[in-house]
Amino acid sequence: MLSAGPSTAAALLVAAPGCGGEPEDAADVRCIEWPEELGACLDRRQAVEELRTIYPKCDDYIESVESDATERDGACCYEVTSRRNATYCGVPGRPFTLEGHRRTAVPRAADSGWLAHGKGTGPGGMAPSLAELTGEERETLADSWLRSALEEHASVASFARFALDLMALGAPSSLVEAAHIAALDEVGHARLGFSLASAYRGEPVGPAALPMPGGVPVAADLVSLARAAAEEGCVGETVAALMAAEQRTRAEDPAVRAALGAIAEDEARHAELAWLAVAWAIGAGGEPVRRAVAEVFEAAAVSLGRPLPAAAEPPRGRAAALAAHGHLGGAELRELPRTALAQVVLPCARALGLWRPAAAGGAVAPAASA
Numbered sequence: 001m002l003s004a005g006p007s008t009a010a011a012l013l014v015a016a017p018g019c020g021g022e023p024e025d026a027a028d029v030r031c032i033e034w035p036e037e038l039g040a041c042l043d044r045r046q047a048v049e050e051l052r053t054i055y056p057k058c059d060d061y062i063e064s065v066e067s068d069a070t071e072r073d074g075a076c077c078y079e080v081t082s083r084r085n086a087t088y089c090g091v092p093g094r095p096f097t098l099e100g101h102r103r104t105a106v107p108r109a110a111d112s113g114w115l116a117h118g119k120g121t122g123p124g125g126m127a128p129s130l131a132e133l134t135g136e137e138r139e140t141l142a143d144s145w146l147r148s149a150l151e152e153h154a155s156v157a158s159f160a161r162f163a164l165d166l167m168a169l170g171a172p173s174s175l176v177e178a179a180h181i182a183a184l185d186e187v188g189h190a191r192l193g194f195s196l197a198s199a200y201r202g203e204p205v206g207p208a209a210l211p212m213p214g215g216v217p218v219a220a221d222l223v224s225l226a227r228a229a230a231e232e233g234c235v236g237e238t239v240a241a242l243m244a245a246e247q248r249t250r251a252e253d254p255a256v257r258a259a260l261g262a263i264a265e266d267e268a269r270h271a272e273l274a275w276l277a278v279a280w281a282i283g284a285g286g287e288p289v290r291r292a293v294a295e296v297f298e299a300a301a302v303s304l305g306r307p308l309p310a311a312a313e314p315p316r317g318r319a320a321a322l323a324a325h326g327h328l329g330g331a332e333l334r335e336l337p338r339t340a341l342a343q344v345v346l347p348c349a350r351a352l353g354l355w356r357p358a359a360a361g362g363a364v365a366p367a368a369s370a
């Protein structure tokens with residue numbers, strides 16, 4: 001964290017291509033919420049450091065900052081170069097991607113209608129116990145839950161598009177129905193996350209509009225649909241389910257445990273939906289679809305052979321206190337997705353004939369063509 005930088009409560013990530021309104025070919029733009037009282041925006045060097053801190057699940061997701069800051073609606077926005085797909089380096093859940101980049105909304109310090117009212121007494125309706133937390137720990141937890149909530153919020157759009165993809169390609173009603181149900185699940189996850197973030201923060205926080213410059217295309221063919229379902233669902237949702245389950249195991253606060261329990265259960269069902277969708281697409285589209293899916297699992301397996309990014313700074317405050325409220329440290333956040341890949345995703349893919357390890361040398365290869 002930058003010593004002279006903002007508190008993380010004030011500097012929150014935004015994966016916003018252009019923060020809305022840019023032309024379709026706009027650069028990848030990331031914004032840091034920056035209230036006026038903080039003064040001038042960070043310079044490029046500070047911004048890349050801050051953005052990487054904001055996205056601790058994947059250190060090198062933001063590879064570089066390419067522009068000076070542009071101020072927009074209480075945020076400092078930068079053109080960045082980022083890794084195209086961070087699924088394998090620790091960002092779980094079903095992402096909403098446009099033009100190859102993950103999109104999430106800008107957080108808004110207000111009740112924008114995404115809080116779980118009536119379920120508790122905190123500012124967001126959730127009531128985690130704050131009594132034994134320091135101010136710094138509350139800040140870390142607020143940031144952590146807000147990042148998660150923004151990802152969940154984006155997953156709503158991802159499933160909405162998935163439902164359209166399925167309709168456009170003639171999928172059975174059972175898959176279309178499950179996609180819509182999953183979108184509603186993600187609405188619930190987002191509400192839980194924003195509510196917990198608001199409770200730790202001491203004031204309501206929610207999402208601004210989700211930017212979709214240039215519109216949202218549907219999948220052009222079964223290959224595209226199956227590839228996305230494999231990447232975002234078979235991998236991403238499986239990782240999300242296992243991470244939420246691990247967070248719940250470590251959590252002690254009743255409100256947090258309840259939220260994570262519900263999320264873990266839903267994410268496991270979403271992963272199952274992805275496998276079913278992939279199976280349907282392969283059945284309908286044959287060998288080209290199977291090959292595209294096999295390539296996804298091969299890429300996932302190859303990613304396991306890469307070294308982990310340098311260890312992130314330890315979470316501020318006491319790790320045990322943070323874990324009791326659902327926040328895991330950087331090393332765990334990096335390792336859990338790899339464990340999920342090695343112990344769940346790839347064995348499932350192998351059982352379905354969609355991936356097999358190479359006979360020798362530790363390398364991997366997609367399943368042989370049928």
Ligand SMILES: [Fe+2]
Binds near residue numbers: 152
């Ligand atoms: Fe979710």
Ligand SMILES: [Fe+2]
Binds near residue numbers: 093094186237240270
């Ligand atoms: Fe999900």
